[in-house]
Amino acid sequence: xxxxxxxxxxxxxxxxxxxxxxxxxxxxxxxxxxxxxxxxxxxxxxxxxxxxxxxxxxxxxxxxxxxxxxxxxxxxxxxxxxxxxxxxxxxxxxxxxxxxxxxxxxxxxxxxxxxxxxxxxxxxxxxxxxxxxxxxxxxxxxxxxxxxxxxxxxxxxxxxxxxxxxxxxxxxxxxxxxxxxxxxxxxxxxxxxxxxxxxxxxxxxxxxxxxxxxxxxxxxxxxxxxxxxxxxxxxxxxxxxxxxxxxxxxxxxxxxxxxxxxxxxxxxxxxxxxxxxxxxxxxxxxxxxxxxxxxxxxxxxxxxxxxxxxxxxxxxxxxxxxxxxxxxxxxxxxxxxxxxxxxxxxxxxxxxxxxxxxxxxxxxxxxxxxxxxxxxxxxxxxxxxxxxxxxxxxxxxxxxxxxxxxxxxxxxxxxxxxxxxxxxxxxxxxxxxxxxxxxxxxxxxxxxxxxxxxxxxxxxxxxxxxxxxxxxxxxxxxxxxxxx
Amino acid sequence: xxxxxxxxxxxxxxxxxxxxxxxxxxxxxxxxxxxxxxxxxxxxxxxxxxxxxxxxxxxxxxxxxxxxxxxxxxxxxxxxxxxxxxxxxxxxxxxxxxxxxxxxxxxxxxxxxxxxxxxxxxxxxxxxxxxxxxxxxxxxxxxxxxxxxxxxxxxxxxxxxxxxxxxxxxxxxxxxxxxxxxxxxxxxxxxxxxxxxxxxxxxxxxxxxxxxxxxxxxxxxxxxxxxxxxxxxxxxxxxxxxxxxxxxxxxxxxxxxxxxxxxxxxxxxxxxxxxxxxxxxxxxxxxxxxxxxxxxxxxxxxxxxxxxxxxxxxxxxxxxxxxxxxxxxxxxxxxxxxxxxxxxxxxxxxxxxxxxxxxxxxxxxxxxxxxxxxxxxxxxxxxxxxxxxxxxxxxxxxxxxxxxxxxxxxxxxxxxxxxxxxxxxxxxxxxxxxxxxxxxxxxxxxxxxxxxxxxxxxxxxxxxxxxxxxxxxxxxxxxxxxxx
Numbered sequence: 001x002x003x004x005x006x007x008x009x010x011x012x013x014x015x016x017x018x019x020x021x022x023x024x025x026x027x028x029x030x031x032x033x034x035x036x037x038x039x040x041x042x043x044x045x046x047x048x049x050x051x052x053x054x055x056x057x058x059x060x061x062x063x064x065x066x067x068x069x070x071x072x073x074x075x076x077x078x079x080x081x082x083x084x085x086x087x088x089x090x091x092x093x094x095x096x097x098x099x100x101x102x103x104x105x106x107x108x109x110x111x112x113x114x115x116x117x118x119x120x121x122x123x124x125x126x127x128x129x130x131x132x133x134x135x136x137x138x139x140x141x142x143x144x145x146x147x148x149x150x151x152x153x154x155x156x157x158x159x160x161x162x163x164x165x166x167x168x169x170x171x172x173x174x175x176x177x178x179x180x181x182x183x184x185x186x187x188x189x190x191x192x193x194x195x196x197x198x199x200x201x202x203x204x205x206x207x208x209x210x211x212x213x214x215x216x217x218x219x220x221x222x223x224x225x226x227x228x229x230x231x232x233x234x235x236x237x238x239x240x241x242x243x244x245x246x247x248x249x250x251x252x253x254x255x256x257x258x259x260x261x262x263x264x265x266x267x268x269x270x271x272x273x274x275x276x277x278x279x280x281x282x283x284x285x286x287x288x289x290x291x292x293x294x295x296x297x298x299x300x301x302x303x304x305x306x307x308x309x310x311x312x313x314x315x316x317x318x319x320x321x322x323x324x325x326x327x328x329x330x331x332x333x334x335x336x337x338x339x340x341x342x343x344x345x346x347x348x349x350x351x352x353x354x355x356x357x358x359x360x361x362x363x364x365x366x367x368x369x370x371x372x373x374x375x376x377x378x379x380x381x382x383x384x385x386x387x388x389x390x391x392x393x394x395x396x397x398x399x400x401x402x403x404x405x406x407x408x409x410x411x412x413x414x415x416x417x418x419x420x421x422x423x424x425x426x427x428x429x430x431x432x433x434x435x436x437x438x439x440x441x442x443x444x445x446x447x448x449x450x451x452x453x454x455x456x457x458x459x460x461x462x463x464x465x466x467x468x469x470x471x472x473x474x475x476x477x478x479x480x481x482x483x484x
Numbered sequence: 485x486x487x488x489x490x491x492x493x494x495x496x497x498x499x500x501x502x503x504x505x506x507x508x509x510x511x512x513x514x515x516x517x518x519x520x521x522x523x524x525x526x527x528x529x530x531x532x533x534x535x536x537x538x539x540x541x542x543x544x545x546x547x548x549x550x551x552x553x554x555x556x557x558x559x560x561x562x563x564x565x566x567x568x569x570x571x572x573x574x575x576x577x578x579x580x581x582x583x584x585x586x587x588x589x590x591x592x593x594x595x596x597x598x599x600x601x602x603x604x605x606x607x608x609x610x611x612x613x614x615x616x617x618x619x620x621x622x623x624x625x626x627x628x629x630x631x632x633x634x635x636x637x638x639x640x641x642x643x644x645x646x647x648x649x650x651x652x653x654x655x656x657x658x659x660x661x662x663x664x665x666x667x668x669x670x671x672x673x674x675x676x677x678x679x680x681x682x683x684x685x686x687x688x689x690x691x692x693x694x695x696x697x698x699x700x701x702x703x704x705x706x707x708x709x710x711x712x713x714x715x716x717x718x719x720x721x722x723x724x725x726x727x728x729x730x731x732x733x734x735x736x737x738x739x740x741x742x743x744x745x746x747x748x749x750x751x752x753x754x755x756x757x758x759x760x761x762x763x764x765x766x767x768x769x770x771x772x773x774x775x776x777x778x779x780x781x782x783x784x785x786x787x788x789x790x791x792x793x794x795x796x797x798x799x800x801x802x803x804x805x806x807x808x809x810x811x812x813x814x815x816x817x818x819x820x821x822x823x824x825x826x827x828x829x830x831x832x833x834x835x836x837x838x839x840x841x842x843x844x845x846x847x848x849x850x851x852x853x854x855x856x857x858x859x860x861x862x863x864x865x866x867x868x869x870x871x872x873x874x875x876x877x878x879x880x881x882x883x884x885x886x887x888x889x890x891x892x893x894x895x896x897x898x899x900x901x902x903x904x905x906x907x908x909x910x911x912x913x914x915x916x917x918x919x920x921x922x923x924x925x926x927x928x929x930x931x932x933x934x935x936x937x938x939x940x941x942x943x944x945x946x947x948x949x950x951x952x953x954x955x956x957x958x959x960x961x962x963x964x965x966x967x968x
C-alpha cells in the first residue's frame with residue numbers, strides 16, 4: 001500500500017532584534033547569568049501590567065507581509081490560561097482568535113530541491129515566551145531571562161508532503177527572519193522551536209475530502225531542523241507500521257514529544273485530555289487601530305530577501321545556481337559579498353573567493369563570517385593587488401590566509417612577506433639583459449626552436465626572488481631577444 | 485488637639501502658619517490608628533515609624549493618609565488582606581502611591597479590605613472583620629472597609645480605595661463619607677493588585693468632595709506602565725471645583741420607585757423617601773431633574789453581568805498566586821502539589837467559589853453562553869447610560885437599600901429588584917464612568933448615601949454637581965458619631 005503524508009508545522013521563532021521584551025521594559029538579549037534580565041512584570045509580581053512593545057508588533061507585521069497574510073485592522077491580545085512553573089502569570093499573552101493575529105490566511109511560495117512549492121499559512125501571531133527551566137534529579141531551576149521575550153508563532157496548513165519539504169520551508173523562514181532583521185533565528189540559542197503534526201492517508205484517496213484524512217498526531221517541542229526531519233520520518237514509519245499491522249484504527253488523535261536520546265516520539269496525552277486554555281481578551285492592553293500609513297512604512301522597510309538576491313546573482317551577475325545558493329544561505333555572507341561588489345570587485349571573482357576560500361576557512365574553523373578579521377574592503381584590496389599585477393594570484397591566497405590568521409592588513413602583509421611584485425619595466429629589463437648576456441648560446445638554441453625561454457624566465461625569477469611580474473618578464477625577454 | 489478631623493485645606497493652612505507640624509499630625513494620626521485598630525480592626529499594618537516631611541505649597545504635603553492594602557507599597561507589607569500574601573513585602577510602589585508621595589503625602593497605615601477586593605462586607609480579610617464606626621454591630625460594606633472606617637473615625641482626612649463593583653462608593657455610604665472613583669484610566673492601576681482588570685479603578689475615600697478633588701488631582705496622570713491610563717493634565721478637579729453648579733440630572737424610575745419593591749422593609753422605604761427629599765432639594769437649588777425609565781430586564785442583568793465578567797478575569801488575574809515566586813511557599817514535593825496546597829490553604833471559601841464560577845464561564849463549551857453574553861449585556865447597559873448622558877449631565881441614584889447592614893442581620897431575601905438597588909453602582913465600572921457617593925441623610929441614626937455618575941472624562945462636572953448638593957446638605961466633613 002502507498003501512503004500520502006500530510007504535515008503541518010507550528011514554527012516558534014523568538015524575535016531577537018528588539019531592544020526590550022514584548023510586554024516588559026527588560027532588555028531583550030541573551031544573558032549568561034540567570035535571572036539578570038528581568039523586570040517585576042516578568043515574574044508577575046502583584047500589580048504589574050503589560051506594555052506592548054511597538055517594535056515587536058512592527059516586526060511581526062513585517063513577517064506577516066512577507067508571508068502574504070491578510071493583515072488585521074486592529075491589534076489586540078488574548079490570555080491563554082494554564083499553570084506551569086515557567087509561566088509566572090499563570091497565563092501567556094498571545095493572539096489566537098481571528099482576526100486578532102498579525103496575519104492570517106497567507107499563501108507562501110518556497111523552494112525545495114530546486115522545485116517551487118506552495119504552503120497555505122493559517123496564521124502568524126505575536127506572543128511572549130515563557131521562562132526556561134532546567135531539571136535536575138531532585139530539583140528544578142527556573143530562569144526568567146526568557147520570560148517575556150517576543151515570540152512569533154507561525155501556523156501552516158498540513159500542506160507538506162515530506163520531511164524535506166517541511167525542512168526546506170523552515171530553512172526559508174529562518175532566512176527570512178534573518179534577512180528582515182527580525183531574528184538571528186539561531187536554534188542553538190533556542191530561538192527556534194517547532195511543533196509538527198503528521199498524518200498519513202492512502203495515496204489513491206481524494207485528499208480534498210477530510211473524510212479520507214488520517215488521524216493527526218502532534219509532536220511537541222522539536223528544537224532543531226534535523227530533529228524535525230527525524231521526527232517526521234520516524235512518525236511516518238510508525239504510522240505506516242500501525243496501518244500495515246491493522247492497528248491504525250485504534251490510534252487516537254494525540255500529542256507526542258520528540259526524544260533526542262532514543263530518536264523516537266513518545267506519547268504525551270490524547271486529544272480527550274487536551275487543555276482548555278480559557279482564552280479571553282487581555283483587558284490591560286487597549287485594542288489599537290493600525291493606520292494605513294504605519295503599515296505602508298513597515299512594508300517599505302522590507303529588505304531584499306534571499307530569494308530576490310539569488311535571482312539577481314544568477315541573472316545579473318551570471319553566477320551559477322550553486323554558488324548563488326551558497327552565498328545567500330546566510331545573510332551575513334551575502335551582505336559581505338554585496339559590500340565587496342559595491343566596492344568595485346568583479347562579481348564572479350568575488351563570488352569565487354567566498355565560495356572556494358573564505359567559506360572553507362569558516363567551516364574548517366567552525367566560526368562565522370562576522371567573527372573573522374577580513375572585511376569586504378580587505379578582500380577587495382587583495383583582489384585589486386592581483387588585478388594591478390602587484391602580487392600573483394597564488395600569492396594572493398597566501399595573503400588572505402595571513403589576514404585571517406595574523407589579523408593584519410593585506411598591504412602590510414604583502415610588504416612583510418616580501419611579496420610585492422616588480423612590475424617596473426627598467427628594473428626587469430636590466431636583469432633580463434644581464435641574463436641574456438651571460439647565455440648567448442642559449443639565445444641561439446632558442447632561435448633554432450629549442451625551448452630555452454623558460455630558463456630565462458627562471459633566471460630572472462631567481463635573481464628577483466620570484467618578485468618579477470611574470471607576464472611582463474616574458475614580454476621583455478621576447479623584446480630583448482628580438483633586438484639581438 | 486483634634487486636627488485629624490479637619491479638611492485638607494484647613495490642615496494645610498495650619499501647617500503653613502506653623503500652628504502645627506507635620507510631625508504632630510503624624511503622631512496624632514498614629515495614635516488614632518491604634519485606637520481605631522482596637523475598636524474597629526481597620527488596619528493590616530500601622531507604620532509607627534512614619535516621619536514628618538517638609539511642608540511645601542502642595543496641599544497634601546506633610547499630611548498623613550491611609551492606603552488600602554491592595555496597593556503595592558515599597559518596603560511595606562502589602563497583603564491584599566489575603567493569607568496568600570501574608571508575608572509579601574513589595575520592592576516597588578504603585579504609581580498612584582508614588583504620585584501622592586511626590587506631593588508630600590505621608591502614609592501612616594495600610595487598611596483592611598475584603599480579600600483582594602472580592603466581597604462587599606469587610607468581613608473576608610485575613611486579619612478579621614472590620615466594624616462600622618457608627619455602630620459596631622454593623623458592617624462597613626466593602627471592599628474598602630478599613631479605609632472607609634478610618635476616614636469616618638477621623639484617623640486622617642483621606643485613604644485610598646479601589647473599586648471594581650462599588651468597593652469605594654458603597655463603604656463610603658455606609659460610613660457617612662465621600663467615595664470617588666474617577667474615569668477608568670485616570671489613575672494608573674500599576675501596582676494595584678488586580679481583581680478584574682477591565683473593571684478595576686483606583687480612587688479615594690474622604691469626608692468632602694473638595695478633599696476628594698485634591699487627592700485625585702495628585703493621584704492621577706498618564707503612566708507609561710499602564711496602557712489604559714490617559715493624559716488628564718488639562719483636568720484640574722480642585723481648581724475647577726464649583727459649589728454652584730447647574731445642570732440636568734436624571735434618576736431611574738425602576739430603581740427609585742418604592743412601588744417597585746413589594747417586600748420593602750422600613751429601612752428601604754425611609755431610604756427612598758429620603759432620596760426623593762434630596763431630589764426635591766436639588767430641584768430647589770436649581771438642578772433640573774427628570775425621571776427616566778430603563779428596561780427592567782436589562783437592569784436585572786446587572787449582578788449576573790458583574791459576576792461573570794469579574795470572576796472570569798479574577799481567576800486569570802490571580803493565577804500568579806502560586807507561592808513559588810512570592811507568598812509563603814508550600815513545602816510539598818512537586819510544583820503541582822505546591823500550587824494546589826498553597827491555593828487550597830490560603831484562599832478563603834468566597835474567593836474559591838468565585839474562581840470556580842469564573843473558570844466555568846470561560847470554558848470553551850460555556851464561554852459564549854456566559855462570558856460573551858455578559859460582555860454583550862455590559863455593552864447594552866453602557867450604551868443605555870451613554871444615551872442618558874446625551875440628554876443629562878449625570879445620573880443620580882440612591883446607594884444600596886438603606887444604611888449599613890447588621891453582622892447578624894437575617895439573610896435578607898434579595899429578590900431580583902432589590903438586587904438592582906444593591907448592585908447598580910456596577911454600571912459605573914462597566915462603562916468606566918466617573919462616579920461619586922456623598923452622604924445624603926440618616927435613617928435611625930445611621931448614614932445613607934447617594935451617588936452621582938457621569939460620562940467618561942467628565943469628572944469635573946460630576947464633582948461639581950456632587951459638591952453643590954453637598955453644600956446644600958449638612959453632612960460635609962462629618963465624622964462617625966457613637967461607634968458603640
